[in-house]
Structure formats: C-alpha cells, structure tokens
Amino acid sequence: MRELIEKLFARHLANDKLDIQSDAATFKIPVATDELLITTDGYTVDPLEFPGGTIGSLAVYGTVNDLAVSGAEPLYMTLTAFIEEGLEISVLDRVLNSMANACRECNIAVVAGDTKVLKRGQGGGIYFSTTGVGFRKTVSNLGLKQIKTGDLILLSGTAGDHGTAVMLAREQFGLSGTLHSDAASVLPITRILMASPGLAFMRDPTRGGIATVMHEIAQACNKTVRLLESSIPVHDQVKAVSEILGYDPLFMANEGRVVAVVDPEHANQSLSALHAGGYPDAAIIGRIEDGRKHVILETTIGGERLLEQLEDDPLPRIC
Amino acid sequence: MRELIEKLFARHLANDKLDIQSDAATFKIPVATDELLITTDGYTVDPLEFPGGTIGSLAVYGTVNDLAVSGAEPLYMTLTAFIEEGLEISVLDRVLNSMANACRECNIAVVAGDTKVLKRGQGGGIYFSTTGVGFRKTVSNLGLKQIKTGDLILLSGTAGDHGTAVMLAREQFGLSGTLHSDAASVLPITRILMASPGLAFMRDPTRGGIATVMHEIAQACNKTVRLLESSIPVHDQVKAVSEILGYDPLFMANEGRVVAVVDPEHANQSLSALHAGGYPDAAIIGRIEDGRKHVILETTIGGERLLEQLEDDPLPRIC
Numbered sequence: 091m092r093e094l095i096e097k098l099f100a101r102h103l104a105n106d107k108l109d110i111q112s113d114a115a116t117f118k119i120p121v122a123t124d125e126l127l128i129t130t131d132g133y134t135v136d137p138l139e140f141p142g143g144t145i146g147s148l149a150v151y152g153t154v155n156d157l158a159v160s161g162a163e164p165l166y167m168t169l170t171a172f173i174e175e176g177l178e179i180s181v182l183d184r185v186l187n188s189m190a191n192a193c194r195e196c197n198i199a200v201v202a203g204d205t206k207v208l209k210r211g212q213g214g215g216i217y218f219s220t221t222g223v224g225f226r227k228t229v230s231n232l233g234l235k236q237i238k239t240g241d242l243i244l245l246s247g248t249a250g251d252h253g254t255a256v257m258l259a260r261e262q263f264g265l266s267g268t269l270h271s272d273a274a275s276v277l278p279i280t281r282i283l284m285a286s287p288g289l290a291f292m293r294d295p296t297r298g299g300i301a302t303v304m305h306e307i308a309q310a311c312n313k314t315v316r317l318l319e320s321s322i323p324v325h326d327q328v329k330a331v332s333e334i335l336g337y338d339p340l341f342m343a344n345e346g347r348v349v350a351v352v353d354p355e356h357a358n359q360s361l362s363a364l365h366a367g368g369y370p371d372a373a374i375i376g377r378i379e380d381g382r383k384h385v386i387l388e389t390t391i392g393g394e395r396l397l398e399q400l401e402d403d404p405l406p407r408i409c
Numbered sequence: 410m411r412e413l414i415e416k417l418f419a420r421h422l423a424n425d426k427l428d429i430q431s432d433a434a435t436f437k438i439p440v441a442t443d444e445l446l447i448t449t450d451g452y453t454v455d456p457l458e459f460p461g462g463t464i465g466s467l468a469v470y471g472t473v474n475d476l477a478v479s480g481a482e483p484l485y486m487t488l489t490a491f492i493e494e495g496l497e498i499s500v501l502d503r504v505l506n507s508m509a510n511a512c513r514e515c516n517i518a519v520v521a522g523d524t525k526v527l528k529r530g531q532g533g534g535i536y537f538s539t540t541g542v543g544f545r546k547t548v549s550n551l552g553l554k555q556i557k558t559g560d561l562i563l564l565s566g567t568a569g570d571h572g573t574a575v576m577l578a579r580e581q582f583g584l585s586g587t588l589h590s591d592a593a594s595v596l597p598i599t600r601i602l603m604a605s606p607g608l609a610f611m612r613d614p615t616r617g618g619i620a621t622v623m624h625e626i627a628q629a630c631n632k633t634v635r636l637l638e639s640s641i642p643v644h645d646q647v648k649a650v651s652e653i654l655g656y657d658p659l660f661m662a663n664e665g666r667v668v669a670v671v672d673p674e675h676a677n678q679s680l681s682a683l684h685a686g687g688y689p690d691a692a693i694i695g696r697i698e699d700g701r702k703h704v705i706l707e708t709t710i711g712g713e714r715l716l717e718q719l720e721d722d723p724l725p726r727i728c
Contacts, residue, residue: 160432
C-alpha cells in the first residue's frame with residue numbers, strides 16, 4: 091500500500107523541485123525579496139470530496155490564501171499526508187488530481203512531502219498538513235494594528251458557502267442542494283485590494299466564519315465592530331439551510347473569501363475594483379467604531395444584537 | 410477544549426517569531442546564505458511517550474535531523490497538531506514540554522502553527538506534522554551522486570535502538586527493558602563529519618533502518634553495498650529482543666544516528682573525529698563495490714546473505 095500511495099503522490103505532484111530521494115529540498119527565493127513568509131495548516135474536512143472541491147484542492151487554496159491575505163505571493167509548499175488504511179485508491183487519486191490542478195492554478199510547487207499510513211480506525215480517511223512559503227515584494231504595513239476608527243469592512247463575496255456545502259454533503263440532515271463550496275484561491279482578490287489605496291488589513295474568514303474575524307478585530311483593536319446585516323451577501327440556499335438547522339451564516343466557514351478593512355476615503359474605490367475584477371457580490375458590510383470591544387449586528391428588521399464569540403467549533407472537520 | 414489546547418501550545422512554544430494572531434509569519438534568513446532548505450515529516454509514534462522521548466521531542470529531532478544530514482543548520486519550523494478528543498491534557502502538557510526543550514537544545518523556533526481536533530476514534534491521540542527551514546553556509550556537494558566505488562560506510566552509533574525501545578514500550582509482547590530510544594539531534598554528528606574531508610553523503614536511518622538506506626544507496630548508485638555484520642554496533646538488549654521476536658536490528662528505526670559515506674582515504678579520520686567528539690560506538694560498517702545493485706551482508710559466522718528490501722512497514726507508527 092505504501093508504494094502505491096507514494097507513486098500516486100509522485101505522479102500527480104511531480105515538479106522539478108520535488109526530489110523524493112532527498113531528506114530536504116533546496117529552494118530559491120527572488121533576489122529582490124524583502125520579506126519571506128511562512129504559514130501552516132491542517133486539513134481534516136469530512137467528506138473528503140464535496141461540491142466545489144476536495145480536501146486536496148482545499149489544502150492548496152488554504153495555504154495560498156493564508157499567504158495572500160498577508161500580502162504575499164506563494165512560492166513553495168510542503169505536504170504531509172496521513173492516510174488511513176483501507177482508503178479507496180480511486181478516492182486518493184481524485185483528491186491528488188484536484189490538488190495538482192489547484193497547484194498549477196496558483197503556480198505553487200510541492201517541494202517536499204511525507205506520507206504516513208494510519209491504522210484503520212485511527213484516521214478519518216485523509217488528513218493533510220501543509221506549509222506554504224511566500225514573499226512580499228515590498229515590506230507592507232498590513233495588520234490588525236493598522237486598523238483605525240471609521241475604517242470600513244469589505245467582504246469579497248457571499249458568506250458561509252463552504253461550511254454549508256460541506257454540511258449538506260454529509261447528508262446527515264436529509265437535506266440536499268446545488269450549493270457549491272466557495273473554496274478557491276483568493277490571490278486575484280488580494281492583488282486587487284493591494285493595488286488600491288487605503289488597505290489596512292486582510293483575512294480569509296475560514297473556521298468560525300465572518301463573525302470570528304470580526305471578534306479578532308474588535309479584540310486586537312479594542313474597538314467596536316458594527317455590521318449591517320442587510321448588506322452582507324448570503325446565498326438564498328445558505329439562508330434557507332441556516333434557518334432550518336439553526337445555524338448562522340456569519341459563523342459558517344468560507345474558503346475563498348476575503349475580509350478587508352479599508353479607510354473610509356478609499357473603500358468605495360476598492361469595492362468598485364472588486365466588482366470590475368469579477369467579484370460582483372463584494373460589499374461593504376460594516377465599520378470600525380470607538381467603543382467596547384464587541385461586535386454589533388444591525389439586523390434587517392432594524393434592531394441591534396451582539397454577535398457572541400464561538401465557544402467551540404460549531405461543525406468539526408469543516409476544513 | 411480548543412482554547413485549552415491553544416493556550417498550552419502558546420505557553421510551551423512561545424517565542425518572538427510566533428504570532429498566533431497572524432495568518433503567516435515573516436522570517437529572516439542569514440545574509441550570506443547560499444542555499445535554503447526545506448523538509449517536512451509526519452509523526453504518528455505509538456505510544457506518545459516512550460523511554461528516551463515523546464512524540465514532541467521526536468518531531469523536533471526528526472525535523473532538525475533531515476536538515477542536518479543535508480548539510481544544513483536549522484532556522485525555523487512550523488507545526489500542525491492533530492489532537493484526538495479525549496486526550497489527557499497532562500499527556501499533551503508533557504509532550505509539548507519535551508518538544509519545547511528539544512527546540513531550545515537545537516536552537517530552532519516554531520514560527521507558525523495550527524491545531525485541529527479530531528473526533529474520538531478518528532485519531533491516535535496526537536499526530537504531528539512539521540516543516541523545517543534551514544540553510545547551508547556554502548553550496549555543498551553532498552548527495553547520492555557523489556558516492557564512488559571504494560567509498561566506506563560509517564554509522565555513528567548503535568543500530569535499532571528507537572524501533573526496539575518503542576516496541577517494548579507498547580508492552581504488547583510481554584517484554585520490558587531498560588533500553589532507551591536514540592532519539593536526539595544529529596547536528597553535532599553532521600558538524601563533525603562536514604568538518605572532516607572526503608564526505609560524500611549523509612542520511613539519518615529512520616523508518617526501515619540501516620538496511621533501507623543501504624538499498625537507497627545501491628539503487629541510486631547502481632552499485633553493490635557490502636556490510637560486515639560483526640562491525641555493526643548493536644546493543645545487547647536490541648540483539649536479544651530481535652532474536653526473540655524475529656526482527657532484524659538493521660531494519661529497525663533509528664532517530665539519532667547518521668549513516669555517512671566517506672572516501673577510503675579519509676574514512677578513518679572521520680571515524681576518529683566521531684570517537685573524539687563523543688560518539689564512541691561509531692564504526693565503519695561496510696563499503697561500496699562495483700556490481701549488481703543489491704546489499705550483501707557478510708555474517709558473523711563467515712557466510713554471505715542478501716539483505717532484502719522492506720516490502721512494507723514492519724512496525725506501523727514507530728516514528
């Protein structure tokens with residue numbers, strides 16, 4: 091089984107930097123690079139394949155997106171795969187194929203890898219861990235510390251698609267639908283935002299959703315985040331499923347969205363650039379205010395409520 | 410549970426590069442660096458704690474050692490932890506403590522991390538994945554391609570300690586002993602070997618043991634590897650356990666040993682340097698010969714036998 095697995099990885103992910111006989115890969119960085127960045131993530135999504143992606147494409151996009159929202163361009167990644175005994179090889183083949191396609195799309199190469207086989211009953215089919223290395227062309231000033239009172243909050247697309255699509259794919263609720271995960275590279279989005287003036291901060295709202303990023307902002311900045319519910323784009327299907335099951339789309343995972351904080355003079359320019367760049371659902375969803383460090387939602391019916399912080403994962407193995 | 414876990418990781422592994430609020434960490438490299446190296450590995454050892462180490466120290470040493478045998482010095486690492494629900498927090502605390510101690514010993518900092526909680530019954534307590542980044546001060550010529558006929562093979566210490574110690578720690582065989590895993594940083598060893606002339610190749614013989622590295626050499630060089638059984642250092646306990654259970658120490662995992670290939674004019678100089686440097690068990694265990702690409706063992710009783718290649722892991726979750 092080990093040999094079969096390793097051949098499959100080598101076939102799908104082969105590139106001139108990946109030498110499976112080496113303990114470590116050498117890698118080069120652009121000469122003019124001012125800053126190197128590194129990020130790591132684990133992936134445990136269940137099911138392994140879902141409408142709009144697989145754990146393979148998700149791992150690549152997740153890695154690329156963490157670099158992208160840091161203002162970086164991806165260069166290389168490493169991959170550790172934990173494979174449970176008894177996994178169908180055809181599933182692994184499809185997962186690696188979608189991973190390879192995502193690598194090509196994002197122009198990122200797997201330069202080092204490892205596979206470990208887990209005993210049946212000691213894994214969840216496939217777990218991946220990736221580390222991504224990227225670079226910023228110039229030292230940027232992005233970060234939570236750049237956020238000021240009055241700044242506006244942009245969201246690049248609809249909220250909660252990934253979490254809802256994966257939940258539906260589990261079929262445990264007896265619901266189904268045509269909804270797809272938003273899993274995708276956000277590099278085109280971050281490039282647009284970085285080319286526009288006034289950008290203070292970017293983050294991809296994955297586990298815990300938009301609401302969790304808002305809480306991170308409120309905590310780190312010691313300010314109030316005010317969201318306008320009617321301005322937050324949400325697919326009708328996501329709304330419907332959330333109502334039936336009692337979930338809130340603002341807490342559902344996204345895997346291809348960006349939350350950006352932009353100064354108020356330039357937020358409309360950034361928004362127009364996103365609309366023109368192929369992101370028609372992008373919207374200004376809220377603003378930063380002086381006040382206690384909490385998150386207020388102005389509801390569609392005109393009221394106000396505090397958005398609580400998540401105590402724990404609402405949905406384990408969603409990403 | 411998530412919050413508890415993340416606090417525990419932050420407490421043990423805190424350093425000035427680790428910002429848990431960032432998607433990606435910036436990292437710096439020495440100005441005079443010619444080559445950057447990157448390596449990745451997964452760790453699934455069972456039990457999580459064993460005589461001589463834990464999965465935490467093992468993950469650090471494994472990362473450092475892959476860089477070390479590539480002729481590099483470690484700089485940074487990333488860590489993904491998959492934690493199974495129900496794991497005792499006191500176990501995680503001890504594992505992270507031993508990990509932190511190993512990081513300090515090896516002067517390597519965890520700059521980015523992620524934790525994922527696995528459902529009970531979908532994990533093995535703890536799985537780790539690490540990626541290490543290091544640098545070589547000068548471009549070195551180490552590699553399988555540098556190996557020539559007549560070169561001698563050095564082993565830095567006794568064979569099979571880690572695999573045997575972990576097996577004994579499982580207590581499934583009704584055996585026990587005082588044997589410790591050899592899990593350790595091999596940086597002091599690789600530094601000694603690199604300071605000596607004639608070095609062609611280094612590798613740490615982990616999963617699959619010494620024999621598997623010998624097969625990699627034979628295959629890559631298209632030559633015969635000849636080992637002299639009587640010259641291979643093996644602990645008496647490892648010998649005894651192997652005889653009882655029918656294992657071969659040459660196939661057992663090591664986590665603190667180096668196999669080095671050195672030209673015949675300089676091999677004794679390298680050996681003396683290892684002896685003087687605190688590695689009294691280091692020995693010349695074989696040589697590279699022209700011939701078919703296989704591995705011959707000259708046995709203690711004067712015969713010869715072919716060492717087969719491992720078909721599959723002899724002992725799952727040994728590292």
